[in-house]
Amino acid sequence: MHVVTILGFDQAYASAITGALDLFALAGVTWQRMQGQAPQQIFKVQLASIGNKPIECINHVTIQSQLAIENVDHTDILIVPTIGGKPEEVLSNNRNLLPFIQHFYDTGADIASNCSGAFFLAESGILDNKQATTHWGYAELFEQRYPCVALNSNQLITQDGSIYCSGGGMAWFDLTLLLIERYCGHDVASNTAKAHVMDLSRGSQAAYAQLRSKKYHQDQEVLLLQEWLENHYSQAITLAQLAKRVSMTPRTLLRRFKAATEQTPFAYLQSIRVEAAKKILETQSVSLEAMTNAVGYEDLSSFTRLFKSVTGLSPSQYRKKFIR
Structure with missing residues (x-):
């Protein structure tokens, strides 16, 4: 059997641990039982912590570890679950977990993190x-701490060599199914x-993200x-109008706005309009043409x-997915 080790630590998400444990352990089992076939367990799944200590997960859930990470000689996959507290x-x-992550990476294991567990890998x-x-909610902090990492927070899952990362707190099942497919093939993963x-x-977490305003800078005019x-995104807006509001030339405004926000004024405006459209699509039954006009666009x-x-x-796909 393929060996999967889930690395436990205090303030981890309990669901990211137990969910992955269940899904790996039941690959080759649940579907076979439903079809009247003999179950064949494919993965040996184990939960390890420093010193085999119980894991005090977020929301006061305690999970008993099965062995000490120090005693794990070999694993095919090392899973780092979601960080539930402040990263x-x-x-x-x-910090005593970091050498084990590095060791198993060096010895050829697949290393996989769920959600904010990527902070441990970085x-x-x-x-x-x-x-x-x-x-997506931790993207700015991650980019600040780890500028050498090529972060793509719109992606739900990334793979680079033997390293896998998944985005959302409940994306452990996307990550687990991907790894099941890698080791057992499409049919087993699909079943x-x-x-x-x-x-x-699912592919992307972009639809779940909200506008990050980037207002932590100190440029008061911006x-x-x-x-x-x-407050005025529905209006027709020109760069000259914006520059006039803060007594700048258009060229100066472009330079300062991008320096402060890492976006041009119109890229920022587009982000606001998309966010406003998402709220309309989630809460109102107006036509798509009316929604488009309400956020400042004329052409659907x-x-x-x-x-x-x-x-x-x-x-229309967004509305179908998120309408209340």
């Missing part, structure tokens, strides 16, 4: 100059997904423009292209 504090309290150094993802009523592939754009086709480039879904 900086959890990393600081668990902290160990194995993500330097590699593709990765993490939860496992069907048995547990899961989608085999802050004024950001707030004005957030051009806004649909913008919306899909940002969220990965068309407006």
